[in-house]
Amino acid sequence: MKARILETADLLFYQRGIRAVGVDTIAAEIGISKRTLYNHFPSKDELIAAYLAGRFTKAPPSDKPPVEQILGTFDRLERGFASKGFRGCPFVNAVAELGTEDQSVRKIAVAFKESRRLWFRDLLKQLGVADAEGLATQLTLLVDGSIAQDLVRNDPSMARAAKEAAKVLLKNAGVEVSGQESAATATTTNPSSSPRTRGPIRRGGAA
Amino acid sequence: MKARILETADLLFYQRGIRAVGVDTIAAEIGISKRTLYNHFPSKDELIAAYLAGRFTKAPPSDKPPVEQILGTFDRLERGFASKGFRGCPFVNAVAELGTEDQSVRKIAVAFKESRRLWFRDLLKQLGVADAEGLATQLTLLVDGSIAQDLVRNDPSMARAAKEAAKVLLKNAGVEVSGQESAATATTTNPSSSPRTRGPIRRGGAA
């Protein structure tokens, strides 16, 4: 039951915004009484915390080459953008919505962003990149930038644009990139041409 | 009076979030009656629209070289981040908060983001960049990425990281960059080292 509550809260919070969704709405959506919800979560704040904690997924370990892992991030991002329910990064959205007041929310958001950055950094170190720290930061900028842009534009091609930029940054750092489909910035699309139409249903909102 | 209402709404909406600020709060902050507020704005929605419209500033024309204008964007961004009240991009925040429900909000956000992209694109064309469209998109990713990262991390150095990445992208496109302070990604900082401490008061939140 607790899982069902959390999963419904996740869906509604992410889709409509945290402040926009009341506990009554969540309970009604599941078809349970509000009392039951409060038996599992003592307050909405704790439900919000659990929602964000549940979004804090670790990047799964992979045996693929580091470069493919890094660039694969942008492919997964693009699929995420194209999936139906995508609505940006839940952590960034939460901070944007709840303001700096809620320090706990900001803390978990920082932790998530930093974990992603460290994931990039470690892969870059494996590649022997000199300034792995700095380049990792730059890659997260491309990730979050494409997420923000897709949030407002509904244009999954933003992920491809980010990927092309990432390739350039990697090459510049001396990393050998597959080359194959690169052609520098050539494949990057013009955002005013492609947008709209979302694909499958999915759960969306990795980041 | 209308101006005063709008300016106060701007401050509160941006600082605390749109949903988090009631019309009573705005009126009380100014010291006027709620009735007066509603005499100037027929509904909160219209006040929100006016707030976002007021944030839609045009990038001021400049006679400086295109490269300096482009890179200067990130310097202004960094100053914005360091200013006290900075809380991310008001348009992205509004979309994140109000959801896809409110189509008018999303539309103005798209218009703003696109205007910024076109500003980059035109400068890149002046520089003779082949794929000005694509590179302009990539630059906006760095801008929005650094904004999102600073929003959660409170780390103005994200603007510098974005600037360094932008330099690499520009060089890769054949643009002559000042060189002086570049040194590739070398000056990029590690985010876990620098954060906190905000500067002057300002109005913050360009994007």
Add this chain to the structure above:
DNA sequence: ACTTGATTACACCGATCTGTGTAATTAATG
């Protein structure tokens, strides 16, 4: 059959929300 624990329905609290109606007050204009 009995107990235990979860869930239910439902009323209710105080607070806050957007928005309105109204009559008095104030300020500027002729």
Add this chain to the structure above:
DNA sequence: CATTAATTACACAGATCGGTGTAATCAAGT
């Protein structure tokens, strides 16, 4: 001074908010 327009105070509407209290019901497990 008289007219007009803006602003005021204030009560109020209807909705929703997060959260609680309570007694009945339901579903195991032993």
